Amino acid sequence: HGSQKYLSLMEEVEPQNEPQVESEETQATEKAESGPPIEITNVKYYRIKGKYPRPGPRLVRQELERLGLVSAPADLPINYCQAIWTLSMDKADMQVLTPYQSVNWFPAMPEITIKDLLHRNLYKMQQKYGYENFRFWPRGFDLPSKWEEFKKEFYDSDGNEIKIPYIIKPSRTACGVGIRCITHVSQLDNEEGQKWVAAQKPLAQRYILNPQTISGFKMTFRIYVLVTGWDPLKLYITKAGLTRVCGNPYTSSLDSFDDLHTHLTNIAVNKNRVHVFEEARDKDVQTEGLRLYV
Secondary structure: OOOHHHHHHOOOOOOOOOOEEEOHHHHHOOOOOOOOOOOOOOOOEEEEEOEEEOOOOHHHHHHHHHOOOEEOOOOOOHHHOOEEEEOOOOHHHHHOOOOOOEEOOOOOOHHHHOHHHHHHHHHHHHHHHOHHHHOOOOOEEEOOOOHHHHHHOOEOOOOOEOOOOEEEEOOOOOOOOOOEEEOOHHHOOOHHHHHHHHHHOOEEEEOOOOOOEEOOEEEEEEOOEEEEEEOOEEEEEOOOOEEEEOOOOOOOOHHHOOOHHHHOOOHHHHOOOHHHHHHHOOOOOOHHHHHHOO
16 A cells, blocks of 8 residues: 555644543454455545543544544454554454455554663664664663663762763653753652652663754754555655754753753653744744755
């Protein structure tokens, strides 16, 4: 299903602290089964499964219907749906899929979409194929399992304390929720910090001190890729990306790491500080074009 028309189905959804709702299709078909034979028609059905922030994947639904698909009846077996949009796919559903169906999910996708799992897999690749081939991935530690190794990062060979900036990211959150920036392990090596580490199981990674900046503000590019097959690998890169900018001017001073507006580019963190960048940006920087910069 490599047609570029499917690029229009892509949508960035920033999770919000709002009630989670299940789609009607999900409630009635939580455990899809092949079921008895049904009447075959020329109608092409789609199904959206999973719990989404309100109002759900509205753009996905609109695009599927624009392509001529109809929302599947609740009792229609999943293997009769031409398109399936889901947050996860259980083994039973995967086993009844047929070649004509399009699904936005690959088995074991969390291995590369969840921060700590991605880190473990890239670490294995570094070990197997050499660090020089994976230098783009900063040094990191899974906590609390690698706590003792992590602590050693902040002491030299003589046992003297040293400060090194690390970014601590909870493994199952998004939009910058729960992220901490520290310069010494003592900031976590206390009762409150240890409880937080035990609960969040975060990934600790060396902070990159020379980030890309625009008008003196740290920035990151988010580029969207549609993968339609793993073997052989087939993917499409969207021409339009997303530029994210911090809410305060960048500084590498170790005293600044308690200010997340300086070091995190997450939109949810900086959405109320857009005016700071607007007032400070260079005159030749057109913010209207930042989304198309890449």
